[in-house]
Every structure is written in structure tokens, then in C-alpha cells.
Amino acid sequence: MQQDYDPRGIEAAAQAYWDANRSFNAVEDPRREKFYCLSMFPYPSGRLHMGHVRNYTIGDTIARYQRMLGKNVLQPMGWDAFGLPAENAAIKHGIPPSQWTRSNIEYMKAQLRSLGFAYDWDRELATCDPDYYRWEQWLFTRLMEKGLAYRATAMVNWDPIDQTVLANEQVIDGRGWRSGAPVEKREIEQWSVRITDYAQELLDALDGLDGWPEQVRTMQRNWIGRSEGVYMEFGISGSDEVLGIYTTRPDTLMGVTYMAVAAEHPLARRAADRDPQVAAFVEECRQGGTSEAELETMEKKGHPLGIDAVHPVTGERVPVYAANFVLMGYGTGAVMAVPAHDHRDFDFSKRYKRYGIPIRPVIVPETWRNRDIYKGTMTDTAVGARQLTGEHPVLGVTGCPECEPLQWELWDERFEQPGILFNSGPFTGLTSAEAFDAIATWLESHGKGRKRVNFRLRDWGVSRQRYWGCPIPVVHTRDGGIRPETDLPVRLPEDVVVDGSGSPLKRMPTFSNLPSGEIRETDTFDTFFESSWYYARYCSHDCATAMLDERARYWLPVDQYVGGIEHAVLHLLYARFFHKLMRDEGLVDCDEPFARLLTQGMVVAETWYREDTEGRKEWFNPADVEVARDDKGKIVGAVLKSDGQPVVFGGIEKMSKSKNNGVDPESLIGRYGADTVRLYTMFTSPPDQSLEWNDDGVEGAFRFLKRLWALAVGKSESIMAAGSVANLPSLDVSSAAARREVHGALKKALYDYERHQLNTVVSACMTMVNALYRLDDTPGGQAVLREGLSICLRLLAPIAPHVTHHLWRELGFGDDILGSTWPKVDETALLRDTVAYVVQVNGKVRGKVEVPADADRAAVEAAALADETVRRFVGEATVRKVVVVPGKLVNLVAG
RNA sequence: GCCGGGGUGGCGAAAUUGGUAGACGCAUCAGACUCAAAAUCUGACGGGGGCGACCCCAUGCCGGUUCGAGUCCGGCCCUCGGUACCA
Numbered sequence: 001m002q003q004d005y006d007p008r009g010i011e012a013a014a015q016a017y018w019d020a021n022r023s024f025n026a027v028e029d030p031r032r033e034k035f036y037c038l039s040m041f042p043y044p045s046g047r048l049h050m051g052h053v054r055n056y057t058i059g060d061t062i063a064r065y066q067r068m069l070g071k072n073v074l075q076p077m078g079w080d081a082f083g084l085p086a087e088n089a090a091i092k093h094g095i096p097p098s099q100w101t102r103s104n105i106e107y108m109k110a111q112l113r114s115l116g117f118a119y120d121w122d123r124e125l126a127t128c129d130p131d132y133y134r135w136e137q138w139l140f141t142r143l144m145e146k147g148l149a150y151r152a153t154a155m156v157n158w159d160p161i162d163q164t165v166l167a168n169e170q171v172i173d174g175r176g177w178r179s180g181a182p183v184e185k186r187e188i189e190q191w192s193v194r195i196t197d198y199a200q201e202l203l204d205a206l207d208g209l210d211g212w213p214e215q216v217r218t219m220q221r222n223w224i225g226r227s228e229g230v231y232m233e234f235g236i237s238g239s240d241e242v243l244g245i246y247t248t249r250p251d252t253l254m255g256v257t258y259m260a261v262a263a264e265h266p267l268a269r270r271a272a273d274r275d276p277q278v279a280a281f282v283e284e285c286r287q288g289g290t291s292e293a294e295l296e297t298m299e300k301k302g303h304p305l306g307i308d309a310v311h312p313v314t315g316e317r318v319p320v321y322a323a324n325f326v327l328m329g330y331g332t333g334a335v336m337a338v339p340a341h342d343h344r345d346f347d348f349s350k351r352y353k354r355y356g357i358p359i360r361p362v363i364v365p366e367t368w369r370n371r372d373i374y375k376g377t378m379t380d381t382a383v384g385a386r387q388l389t390g391e392h393p394v395l396g397v398t399g400c401p402e403c404e405p406l407q408w409e410l411w412d413e414r415f416e417q418p419g420i421l422f423n424s425g426p427f428t429g430l431t432s433a434e435a436f437d438a439i440a441t442w443l444e445s446h447g448k449g450r451k452r453v454n455f456r457l458r459d460w461g462v463s464r465q466r467y468w469g470c471p472i473p474v475v476h477t478r479d480g481g482i483r484p485e486t487d488l489p490v491r492l493p494e495d496v497v498v499d500g501s502g503s504p505l506k507r508m509p510t511f512s513n514l515p516s517g518e519i520r521e522t523d524t525f526d527t528f529f530e531s532s533w534y535y536a537r538y539c540s541h542d543c544a545t546a547m548l549d550e551r552a553r554y555w556l557p558v559d560q561y562v563g564g565i566e567h568a569v570l571h572l573l574y575a576r577f578f579h580k581l582m583r584d585e586g587l588v589d590c591d592e593p594f595a596r597l598l599t600q601g602m603v604v605a606e607t608w609y610r611e612d613t614e615g616r617k618e619w620f621n622p623a624d625v626e627v628a629r630d631d632k633g634k635i636v637g638a639v640l641k642s643d644g645q646p647v648v649f650g651g652i653e654k655m656s657k658s659k660n661n662g663v664d665p666e667s668l669i670g671r672y673g674a675d676t677v678r679l680y681t682m683f684t685s686p687p688d689q690s691l692e693w694n695d696d697g698v699e700g701a702f703r704f705l706k707r708l709w710a711l712a713v714g715k716s717e718s719i720m721a722a723g724s725v726a727n728l729p730s731l732d733v734s735s736a737a738a739r740r741e742v743h744g745a746l747k748k749a750l751y752d753y754e755r756h757q758l759n760t761v762v763s764a765c766m767t768m769v770n771a772l773y774r775l776d777d778t779p780g781g782q783a784v785l786r787e788g789l790s791i792c793l794r795l796l797a798p799i800a801p802h803v804t805h806h807l808w809r810e811l812g813f814g815d816d817i818l819g820s821t822w823p824k825v826d827e828t829a830l831l832r833d834t835v836a837y838v839v840q841v842n843g844k845v846r847g848k849v850e851v852p853a854d855a856d857r858a859a860v861e862a863a864a865l866a867d868e869t870v871r872r873f874v875g876e877a878t879v880r881k882v883v884v885v886p887g888k889l890v891n892l893v894a895g
Numbered sequence: 896g897c898c899g900g901g902g903u904g905g906c907g908a909a910a911u912u913g914g915u916a917g918a919c920g921c922a923u924c925a926g927a928c929u930c931a932a933a934a935u936c937u938g939a940c941g942g943g944g945g946c947g948a949c950c951c952c953a954u955g956c957c958g959g960u961u962c963g964a965g966u967c968c969g970g971c972c973c974u975c976g977g978u979a980c981c982a
Binding site for chain 2: 043045080083085165166170215216219222223225290293297344458460464465528566568569570602604651654683684686688690691692694696697699700701706707710747748751752759760762764765766767770836838839842844845868880881882885888889891
């Protein structure tokens with residue numbers, strides 16, 4: 001056996017063994033319990049980054065663990081191959097997106113293989129392959145037939161120089177990333193899919209997804225955003241038209257003092273035709289991008305339309321404003337405004353004080369039921385009068401001894417709370433909850449409104465004005481109609497030139513002009529379309545006659561899905577939706593695609609930079625920086641290795657090209673081997689937290705594998721000759737102690753495997769190796785070493801599969817560690833004669849006592865009270881209470 | 896802005912879920928081996944005080960519940976992810 005640990009040959013041999021034995025090819029077998037383990041497939045960006053390595057090592061560790069538990073495991077891999085970066089590369093380097101993408105796939109596949117992941121490569125798929133995307137085209141035509149796909153206008157970012165639609169990512173500080181021109185909003189016709197038809201089911205089913213992190217379920221609940229409210233119609237003064245609005249607070253209806261509509265609302269458009277000032281405001285609202293973060297952080301602005309709305313109950317006329325914070329895409333694109341009880345409305349009326357928007361309070365806290373202001377002693381007029389003097393209208397009325405002295409300038413969140421209505425005509429005296437129903441009933445009986453459930457979730461706009469995507473299988477007929485394409489797949493032409501202006505497909509008559517004189521749709525699908533169902537296609541990867549076949553019913557749902565937390569809402573919600581669409585087509589049986597979900601954290605690293613005279617930053621890779629530390633290891637400065645000049649610390653950030661703080665997995669594997677890289681990424685952080693890169697830590701992981709190797713190889717002869725622990729009459733004290741440590745660590749590791757806390761699994765293995773190193777060369781010591789090593793190798797096998805595969809065979813434990821039985825804890829190894837109790841006095845640790853393991857409560861108390869330090873702290877005080885936690889702790893409450 | 900995380904030694908973290916704060920590892924320091932270096936091995940290692948047995952402080956900040964709080968509750972600060980055309 002070789003003396004030094006050299007991963008290169010070992011890893012190549014192990015991988016060759018798995019290939020030759022087709023170890024990871026999954027075969028459907030109804031008699032065996034299946035386990036479908038899936039990691040989110042990568043976008044083929046060029047090279048693997050550490051985020052991929054981490055994601056796939058977590059997934060592979062779980063897959064191998066489940067396999068060692070005896071399950072029939074499927075773990076496939078593929079490529080999310082359509083997307084924007086391929087078009088960018090095409091523009092930059094003049095390579096067709098397909099060529100760039102396919103060569104990236106080839107390179108990254110070799111990188112994945114070098115890491116030894118247990119994938120069934122026979123099932124590999126790439127979403128840019130027509131044999132893949134034809135089935136989502138087929139499903140889309142079904143959705144069209146069912147009315148679940150429809151045309152609607154939607155807002156996009158428009159670059160007026162490049163004459164092209166921009167992704168939100170391509171809008172930087174309100175400007176196009178290439179042209180630098182201020183971005184505008186533009187409305188275009190798009191395909192949408194009715195995800196809102198499934199909103200209630202998508203929401204309800206979250207309760208049953210016990211295997212998902214609670215935070216992800218909460219995010220999806222909030223994203224779907226179910227609300228119960230009232231739809232109602234205001235009149236338009238001097239017109240037969242109505243202005244429909246949705247509100248979740250109909251109880252504040254009597255406090256409405258103005259209305260706000262989106263700049264794109266038909267009312268605003270028509271006002272703009274009449275009034276140049278309104279037109280200028282609407283034009284101003286077109287500036288800027290469409291992202292919610294941008295819209296919501298924007299300065300809230302509005303402009304009067306010169307139109308009045310008519311209050312549905314009082315008939316009072318209230319002015320209508322166009323406002324940049326009302327979103328056309330949510331509800332009806334119009335809102336009623338109640339500045340007394342809504343923070344945003346309050347801010348707006350304060351900002352436009354010059355328009356004299358009244359603040360009309362109609363709700364007081366319920367605890368005020370008996371106060372004068374509510375009883376009417378302090379009249380509405382009195383409140384109104386105080387408004388004019390600039391004092392706060394409700395809670396801070398000057399001279400009212402029961403009010404708190406809040407000022408007009410301040411907002412108090414209590415104003416937004418439900419309460420009891422006053423100043424509300426027929427509804428005065430009702431609670432908010434009662435008023436909700438009463439007002440809805442009143443509106444309904446007068447034909448002016450009704451209760452309605454509304455979702456924040458919007459239908460899914462799937463059209464993209466891009467080239468490198470799946471063609472939308474639709475034809476525009478000669479009579480101006482639309483029909484689904486029947487001849488599938490609609491193939492994307494791959495020999496194209498991409499130059500960054502418009503879509504190349506639009507300039508390809510051979511693609512867009514059909515012999516029939518009809519025009520083919522040139523938009524492509526959102527790439528989330530492909531990634532919403534790939535997990536299912538792996539099951540039926542080679543089915544040429546249908547989207548899915550019977551095999552999908554065997555494997556689905558995915559038992560464990562692993563991927564980044566950044567996908568918590570969009571991808572994971574679209575995939576759940578798509579699954580239900582496929583279910584309703586009869587393609588799958590189950591209701592949800594992913595039974596358990598693990599969301600892994602990001603890989604982050606230090607950043608270092610220098611600033612030039614114009615403030616531009618140059619970023620240096622941490623590997624090229626020499627850090628100076630003080631006596632305690634605290635960073636005191638840093639210089640660039642190449643020139644010795646200082647560099648500035650830029651914080652810990654996600655590994656990225658722009659900050660030049662990435663670590664190349666390939667060079668690490670070349671230096672330390674795949675097992676070290678895998679072990680390091682599993683050991684350094686728990687899977688769901690961010691992982692901070694540290695080169696010295698990699699060295700430490702390597703050192704551990706060397707220690708394991710040295711122990712196994714150095715003692716291989718006595719290990720192979722050693723007897724079983726069970727056959728020995730008894731163990732000497734030190735061997736028994738080591739065995740107790742091994743089985744204690746094993747117990748911990750088994751628990752941690754189940755909850756996927758893999759970093760402490762590695763810790764437990766390190767603890768074992770440390771204990772095994774301390775063993776003597778007695779028969780007992782040899783037996784414990786043999787047993788301990790066999791346990792440790794099996795526990796490590798899912799994480800560091802190559803070296804454990806090798807040592808397992810070399811030590812004669814068996815041919816293939818993958819087929820070994822999973823270790824079990826021997827509880828008798830954990831037994832002790834005595835138990836150590838911590839003794840606290842008033843909650844502070846004051847001593848420790850050792851008592852026989854079978855001591856009763858009284859004996860433990862007596863031992864605690866006998867301890868010298870404990871007695872000193874109790875002193876003259878009387879012990880009033882004694883808390884005993886069996887096997888752990890005694891707390892004496894004295895005073 | 897809104898939604899969801901995170902904050903514990905010089906650093907990554909652990910704490911079997913309310914019961915000894917810092918397991919395991921990295922870095923650092925000291926020692927052994929060595930002509931020397933590397934590798935390896937041994938030891939020390941949260942802060943402060945004490946000759947010492949020991950004592951005080953300490954889990955982002957402020958407050959609360961409890962015999963007992965890193966863990967539960969309320970408020971705040973910082974930071975990261977998402978925010979519907981990045982994937």
C-alpha cells in the first residue's frame with residue numbers, strides 16, 4: 001500500500017470503478033423504496049464556480065447517504081441552457097449562442113465528473129435541445145386550448161438608443177447598460193399564463209410541505225399575497241363612467257378624500273389628451289425602469305387630473321390624481337386614498353399640502369369607545385377646525401386631556417390599526433370588522449360593489465423579446481388572428497448573428513414568414529419555462545412520444561431538492577405551478593414536485609481593492625494579497641504580493657467576476673483532489689448558511705484526510721488482523737473510553753445526517769480519528785481501531801467518496817463501500833459507572849459533582865450540597881428550591 | 896419601500912432545541928524532531944483580576960419572561976438574499 005496520501009490516482013481509479021460498474025445508473029424497481037435526489041441544474045456559464053461545487057456536493061452527499069441506507073436512488077444532472085449570457089457572449093466574441101453554450105456544457109461536464117458526483121449521466125438533458133423544448137411547446141398549445149394562456153399588454157424596460165427591451169439586470173441606475181441612455185417604460189403585447197387560477201391551491205398546499213424550510217413557505221405565502229377586501233365603483237363626475245377600485249380597508253371608506261390612478265390608467269391617458277400638464281406628468285412617469293424595488297423607493301409623486309370621482313355612499317366629489325406609486329398591474333390600477341388611516345396616503349397629502357387635501361379621520365382605537373371625541377361632545381367640526389391649525393386630527397387634539405399630544409407632522413402607526421368608526425354616517429359606532437361587512441353589504445345592495453379575494457400574485461408573463469430561448473409555438477394568421485402551431489417542434493435557427501439590437505428572429509424571413517402567408521411568433525419563452533419541469537423530464541428523458549411516461553409516476557415527486565435560497569420564490573413557485581398543469585393534463589399523479597427542499601447559502605470571500613485618482617476601483621484576487629496580522633491574528637493591513645503596495649479591504653462578498661474574489665475549483669482539485677474540496681465545503685459551514693472561503697481551511701481539510709490515511713495505512717496490518725470487539729471478554733479502560741467516544745460521535749453523526757447538518761458530521765468524524773489515534777496496541781485497542789475505522793469510513797463515504805472507497809477495499813472490509821451496511825450505535829458502549837452533574841447556585845455554575853449513574857434525586861441533591869464551593873456560595877442563605885435535570889444539572893435556588 | 900434570513904473568540908463555527916457558552920477546525924504562540932526548512936507530533940489559546948484554590952465580565956444593542964436565556968417575547972442597529980425580463 002502506498003505510504004503517502006496522493007488523491008490523484010485514487011480518485012481516477014474510484015471513478016473508473018463506478019463507471020465500469022454503472023454504479024449510478026438508476027433503474028425503476030417498484031419493489032424497492034425509491035429516492036429521487038436533485039440539485040438545481042446549472043446555467044452553463046463557462047466554468048464551474050464554488051457555488052456549484054457546494055450545491056452539488058450537498059446533493060451528492062445526500063444521494064450517497066440515502067443509497068447507503070438502502071434506497072433506490074436517482075440523481076440526474078442537466079443544463080439550463082437558454083439565457084441572456086449566451087447572447088452577451090455572442091455580441092462580445094462573435095460566437096453563436098448555441099456554439100458558446102454547447103462548448104461550455106462540454107467543459108463543465110468534465111469538471112463535474114472530476115468531482116466524482118454520483119450522477120446517472122444517461123439521463124443528461126439540455127433545455128436548448130429540440131427534443132426537450134418541443135414538449136413545453138406542446139404543453140403551451142394545450143394551455144392555449146384551455147384558455148390558460150392569453151395575450152395581454154405588459155410593461156417592459158425600453159432602451160431608446162439600442163431599440164431593444166432590457167432585462168431589469170441590464171438597467172443600471174435607470175440607464176441602459178450598453179447605450180447609457182435613460183430607460184423608458186413601454187407597453188407591449190405579451191403571452192401570459194394564468195397562474196392566478198392556481199393561486200389558492202398554491203397557497204393552501206404550502207401547509208402540507210413539511211419538508212420545506214418555514215422561511216421559504218412564508219416567502220411564498222407573502223408573494224402570493226391573498227387578501228380579502230372589497231371591489232367598489234366610484235362614479236366619475238359629469239360622466240356615465242365608473243372608477244373601479246379594490247381595497248382591503250372598506251371600513252375607512254368614509255374617510256376617502258381623494259383617488260389615485262396609475263399613469264397608464266385610461267382616465268389619466270384621456271386627461272393627458274386634454275391637458276398638457278397632465279401629459280407632461282404621464283410622460284415623466286414613463287421615465288425609469290419597471291422593477292418593483294425601483295418603483296417603490298421612488299419619490300412619491302402625483303398630479304391632479306382635473307376630474308372628480310363621486311363617493312359611492314355620500315355622493316361627495318373627491319379629486320382624482322395620477323400617481324407614480326399606483327401600479328397598473330395590481331388590482332385595477334386605481335386606489336381610494338384615506339390619508340388619515342394610510343401611511344402612503346398621508347405622506348402624499350403632506351407632500352401636496354398646496355392642493356389642500358383634507359385629512360378626515362373616521363376611526364379611533366376601540367378603547368376610546370366611551371371618550372368624548374367618540375361620543376360626539378367634541379364634534380366633527382371641532383376636529384376639522386383643528387386640522388386647519390395644523391394640529392393632529394385625531395389622537396393629538398390640543399386641549400383634549402385624553403389625547404396624546406402628537407403633532408401634525410408625525411405619523412403614528414396606530415392610525416392604521418382597526419378600531420371603531422366615528423364621523424361615518426350610518427356606519428358610526430361599528431367596529432372595523434363589523435363595518436367591513438356592513439359597507440360591503442350596503443355597496444352590494446346598491447349595485448356599487450362586492451366582497452372580493454385578491455392576490456398580489458400576478459399572471460406569469462412568459463414572452464421574451466430575445467433570440468436564445470424556446471420559440472413560442474404560435475402563428476399569427478392572415479386575418480389578424482392567432483393559432484397554436486401544430487407542427488412541433490418549432491425549431492430555433494442556430495446559425496445566426498446576434499448584435500444586441502432587436503431580435504434576430506424578427507430579421508429572419510425564413511423563420512417568421514410561413515409559406516401560407518402567415519407570420520410566426522418571434523418571441524421566445526422566459527427561461528423559467530424550461531426550468532419549471534426539467535425535474536420531471538429526467539424520469540422520462542428518452543420518451544419520444546410524450547412529455548412524460550409511466551416512469552415519472554415511479555420517481556416523482558423529487559424526494560430531496562437542493563439549490564440556492566435566491567430561488568425561494570420565482571423558480572420554486574413556477575415549478576410548483578407547472579407541476580399542477582402537468583397533473584391536470586394527466587401526466588403525473590402527485591400534487592407537488594418537491595417533497596423536501598434544502599436551500600443552501602452562498603459562497604463568499606474577502607474582497608481587496610485600490611482606488612485610482614478618479615475613484616475607479618481595481619479589484620485584486622485574495623490569493624494575490626498578503627495579509628499582515630497582529631499578535632492575536634487580527635488583520636492590521638494588507639499588500640499586493642506582486643508589488644508590496646497596500647490594498648484596501650472591501651468586505652466579504654459573494655464570489656463574483658466583478659469583485660475578482662472567486663476561487664477556481666479546478667485548480668483546487670488539481671492541487672488537493674476532489675475529496676478535500678468536497679470535505680472542506682461540507683465542513684466549513686452548515687449547508688443553509690453562507691460559506692466564507694478560506695484557503696487555510698482547505699489545507700486543514702487536506703490535513704485531516706492525510707491523518708485518516710496515515711492511521712489506516714500505518715496500522716493496516718494490525719487492523720486486518722484484529723478481532724471483533726464483540727468477541728473480546730472485556731475492554732481495558734482506555735480502549736473502552738475510546739470506544740465510548742467513537743459511538744458517542746457516531747450517535748451525533750447519525751442525528752446530523754438526518755437533519756442535513758453536514759458540517760458537524762465531519763466534526764464527529766474528526767473526533768473519532770482523534771480518539772482512534774490515542775489507542776494502545778493491545779488486542780482491545782486493535783479491535784476498537786478496526787471497528788472505529790470501519791464506522792468512520794462509512795460515515796465519510798458520502799462526503800469524501802474516493803478515499804473511503806479506496807481504504808475500505810485496502811483494509812479488506814469489502815469490495816464496495818457503497819454496498820456496505822450503514823453503521824449503528826452500540827448503546828452499551830455509551831454506558832458509564834458515574835455521571836457528572838453541574839451544580840449551580842441561583843443559576844450560576846459553582847461546582848461539579850460525580851455521582852453513581854444509578855443515584856436517585858436525593859443522592860444527587862446531597863452530593864451537590866456537599867460540594868465545598870457550592871456550600872460557600874449558599875452560605876447562610878436557605879435553599880428554597882432545588883431543580884434537578886436528570887443526568888445533567890442541579891440548580892440550588894437560595895436566598 | 897416591501898418580504899425573508901443572518902449577527903457567538905483573531906477567523907469558520909458548535910451548543911441533541913430553555914440546562915456547563917466556545918465541541919470540531921483554521922490562524923497565532925511555545926516546544927519536540929531536523930544542519931536547516933517543509934511535513935509531522937505535543938502543549939497554550941474569549942476578555943479582565945488574583946501568588947493561588949478561584950472570582951468578575953462576555954453570544955449585535957436596549958428591555959422583559961424564567962430557578963436558569965445564545966436559544967422564548969417586545970423594541971432598535973448593522974448586514975445579506977428576493978422584489979416578477981439575471982439564473
